[in-house]
Amino acid sequence: MSGDGPRQVNEALLDHLRSIFGRLSSVNRVSLFPPNRQESLVIEFETAAYPESIGAVRLEVRAYTNGDFHVSYLETHIGELRxxxxxxxDQNHNSRDHFHPLPDASTGDAQDREFPTDLTxxxxxVVLPWVETRFGDLWDDA
Structure with missing residues (x-):
C-alpha cells in the first residue's frame, strides 16, 4: 500500500493489535481510542522490572487504511519525557519510512528507514526488539 487515498483510522488492525498486547505479561494496560488519544492504541508496559528511575513506558500506535502509521515509544525518566x-x-523531511530517535523524536534528527510492509x-x-534493547540500555546506564 502507498500513502495514496484518504487517511482513515484502521480500527480493525488496531483492535487486532490490542488483543495481542493484552495477552502479554509485560503489559500493564491496553487502551484502544482513549479520550486523550482518540486515533490510537496505547500500550502501557509494566515498569516493575525497569530501573527505579523509570516511571512509565508506553507505546502509542496509530494505523491508517492507506498504510500510513506512527508508532511512538515514550518513557518517563526521572520525570522527564523521552x-x-x-x-x-509522506512528508518533505525524509523517505516515507523513517525513524525519529530519542530523546525527543525531533524532525531534524529523523533517519530514513525501510520497514516491512505490514504494521504487525x-x-x-522492529519496534519490540528496539524496546527490548532499550530496556537493556536503561539497566546498563542505571
Missing part, C-alpha cells in the same frame, strides 16, 4: 517514533507517511510485522520485527 520519546522516539517509527513512521510511515514492523511491531514484531
Amino acid at each position: 520519546q522516539c517514533r517509527f513512521d510511515r507517511h 510485522t514492523v511491531i514484531r520485527e
Whole structure:
C-alpha cells in the first residue's frame, strides 16, 4: 500500500493489535481510542522490572487504511519525557519510512528507514526488539 487515498483510522488492525498486547505479561494496560488519544492504541508496559528511575513506558500506535502509521515509544525518566517514533507517511523531511530517535523524536534528527510492509510485522520485527534493547540500555546506564 502507498500513502495514496484518504487517511482513515484502521480500527480493525488496531483492535487486532490490542488483543495481542493484552495477552502479554509485560503489559500493564491496553487502551484502544482513549479520550486523550482518540486515533490510537496505547500500550502501557509494566515498569516493575525497569530501573527505579523509570516511571512509565508506553507505546502509542496509530494505523491508517492507506498504510500510513506512527508508532511512538515514550518513557518517563526521572520525570522527564523521552520519546522516539517509527513512521510511515509522506512528508518533505525524509523517505516515507523513517525513524525519529530519542530523546525527543525531533524532525531534524529523523533517519530514513525501510520497514516491512505490514504494521504487525514492523511491531514484531522492529519496534519490540528496539524496546527490548532499550530496556537493556536503561539497566546498563542505571
